[in-house]
Amino acid sequence: MVTPTGFDDYSLYSVLSDEELMKLAIDRSLIEDNNSIGSIQSSQSVDRQPNYQPNQFTTRVRLPSATRHMYDFPRANPNPANPHPNPSPANPPSADPIIDARPLVNVIKNGDLKALKEIVKCNPMSLLVPNEGGWISLHEAAYYGQIECLKIILRAHPGMVNTCGSYNQTPLLLAAAFHQVNCVECLLDRGANPDIANENGETPLFKACEKPNVEIVDHLLKYGASVHKACVQGVTPLHEAAGHANVEICQMLLEAGAKLNAVNNYRMEPFYMATQNGGLDVLHFLIRKGADINCQARKGETPLYEASKNGYKEVVELLLSHKADANRTTKSGLLPLHIAVQKGHFDIVSMLIPATSKVKVQRSGISPLHLAAEHNRDWILEILIEAGYDVNFQLAEDRSKMYEDHRSTALYFAVSNSNLEAAEMLLDAGANPNLDMLNPLLVAVRQGYMEMITALVEHGANMNASIPTHPCSFPAVVMLGMKYLHILNYLKYLMSNGCDALSCFDCTYGSKPHPPLKISRRVSIFGETLRYVIDEDEARRNTCVQFCEAISDPTISRWAGPIIDVLLDYVGHVKLCSRLIENLDSYSDWAGIKVKAMPPHSLMQLCRLKIHQQVGIPRLRHIDTLPLPPRLIKFLNYEKVNFQDV
Structure with missing residues (x-):
């Protein structure tokens, strides 16, 4: 069997114990892998130089596959009281502690100083062998907070204080991230560079602010940690401290020269991030320091907008008391009032109404009434109406086109949601039910919602409205309801209130034979497909559908008799076309309906x-x-x- 170069004897030693394999691995790493050991040997020679500065010196050794298993076990959380904020993929913490088979890691984890000193005495180079994540013993000691172990390792290898793991994690960064205060202080005293960042651009100071630890921040600042270094997303330590509402750390950072109005990649300032989390005390502090309360993020959101979105009532109250501008819009044109209504924050809406300009609302192309009706915020809808918002305000064309039916009024939203209470509030306040391209009455008819139909008709809804995209020669309310049994109930109601029954009997062919019905026309309305048959000539002319065609559809024709019977009560002298007569002749019980259509009336x-x-x-x-x-x-x-x- 052929094995990779350098590992030919692995199968020969497969029967060895873990301890024997580890000794073999260390011995081989010292005498056979010249490329890897060269960096360690060079570091030893450099360490002996009296003026050596270890800035960002990195050691990486790749183990032979036969020994890697000794360094691949997950670690248990070194401090259960402080769970891992962002565990490294290379070193994932284990939910269930695993018995660690690595003697060196166990020695460090358990703080066995005697055993560690023996390792340093007998085989000091074993302290420098990294695991798959690039961690050496110094990382382990910092991670587990074993300060005495850390000191022993640093005495043996002081030049390794800034060694980076595979994700550019230094021991100092690990100590800061996991709140190992003593280890942070020790590493800084031994020359650790506080500004080495991991692959995400996060420095030890950033980590100490991400999960705030005042003592660690203090140590890092005393040793010159930069307050300006930002992560790859442009977030500074001050952003993190403000976002976590830590006033003390914010003050420390500002005293160290942090920029109060620094922006991240999303144009967010520390003050903005503080409003995202509702940190009232830190907002008070930053305002006193001169923060811009009207700063805007990349999409135009202001702190007031963010607080209104998240429902932070006290923060909104604070911002308004300091003259925050309630009329600054986002790039999409929305105001803080819009987002508060959408999210249903009643108290915040009440505060924003007097601070919001109705002219600005009009320019935005969308009224808070639209959002209240769309999201069924009836209690908010009521106070907006009382505040004088125009119930007939229509969506701007670009906003209306965002909806398939091109709706434009708040009333349409209410009817579409089958929200009778909201619809009645709007109608009672003067909402016009005939402003939308697709009449709300047609929506109510399609829903079969008789109470909604009644409310709309009583407030003047056009019962003869048509569907612009699907014209028919008779009222669209009849076409939309013909498939349902309860059509007779609302059909009588609509006809009694002025629906045009006479147009149902207008036919191009009259008593002449109609062309064969061979083509099925499908119409998609309100998310549902309606089907009716038309003749070939009609299809070629592409004209509007006639009542006699629509009622001849097999799914509807079984109700043809009762429907025609109702319609005849609302017309005078009419003559049934040949196709309607065919429908009535299909059931013997409908013979009387034909007689009813004959004169004299x-x-x-x-x-x-x-x-x-x-x-x-x-x-x-x-x-x-x-x-x-x-x-x-x-x-x-x-x-x-x-x-x-x-």
Whole structure:
């Protein structure tokens, strides 16, 4: 069997114990791997120079595969009271402590000074053998907080104080990240460089501010740690301290020269990050120091916007008391009031309403009413209406186009959400139900929501509205509801209030034979596909669909008779086209409906239709106020009345 160069004898020693394998690995690392050991030997010679400075000196040794298993075990948390903030992928902490088979690591972990001194005496170079993550014994001691072990190792190898692991982690960075205060002080005393950052650009000072530790920050600053070095995302130690609401560390950093208005890659200042976490005390402190309370992040968000989004009532109150501008918009045009409404923060909305300019709202192209209705914030909708926001304000065209149906009013949002309470609030406040391209009444009809239909009709909804993208020659409310049994209930209601029944009997072909129905036209409305059949000529002309075509669809034709019967009550002299007659002839029980369509028509019915015509559609719902006998009023409203009573 051929084995990789340098590992030919591994199979010969596979029966050795772990301790024997480790000794073999150390011996081989000292005498066979010249490329790896060269760096260690050179470091020894450099260490002996009296004026040697160990800045960022890095030692890396790659172990033969036969020995790597001794250094690959996960570590248990050195300090259970302080869990790992960001465990290294190369050194993941273990949820369940694993018995560590590595004698050297166990010695350091357990603080066995006698055993460690013996290793230093007998085989000092073993302290420099790194694991897969590039950690040597010095990293282990700093990680576990074993200060005495750290001192012994540094006495043996003082030039390794700044050794970096595979992720550029120095022992000092590990000690700072895991709150090993004594180790931090020791390493700094031995010449550790406080400004060596890991691969993410995070320095020991950054780590001490990320999970705030005042004592470690103090040590690092005394040894000259830079307060200006930022991580790869541009976040400085002051950003971290402010974001974690630590006033004491913020003060220490500012006294050391940190820039109060430094920005990260997202244009966020420390003050902005403090508002993200609701740190009231640190905000007070930063304001006293002169922080810009109206600073804006990359997308235009202000601290007030951020606090309003997160629901920090006290922070919003503080910012407004210091004259924070409630009328600065994000790049998307939204104000703090918009986001507070969207998130449902009632108290914050109440505070922002008097501070927000209605002109700015108008320029934004979206009203807080839209967001309140869209997200069913009824209690907020009510106070916005009371505050005088225009219930008929329409979305700007670019915002309207973000919705497939191009909705534009707050009322549409309420109807679309089947929110009757919100719809009634808007209608009672004067909302016009006929402003949207797709009439809200059509949405309510599609939902089969009779209470919503009634509310809209009573406030003047156009019952003869059409669907612009899918024209038909009869009212769209009839087309949308024909598939459902309860259509007869609301069909009678709509017709009684002025829906155009006569157009349902207009037909291009009349009594002439209709072309064969061979093409199925599909219409997608409100996320649902409606299907109806049309003739070939109609398809070629691409004209609007007729009632006789729509009702001939197999899924609808079973209701053709009852639907036609209702419609005949609301028309005078009409003539059924040949296709409607075909539908009525398909069931023997519908024979009487054909007779009902034939002249002569009842004089009472013709008179009722004439009165409706004279009254006019807008006033039909007030027909009860006419100075007429109650029974005649009932008759005019299509309520059941015995003929002899009339």
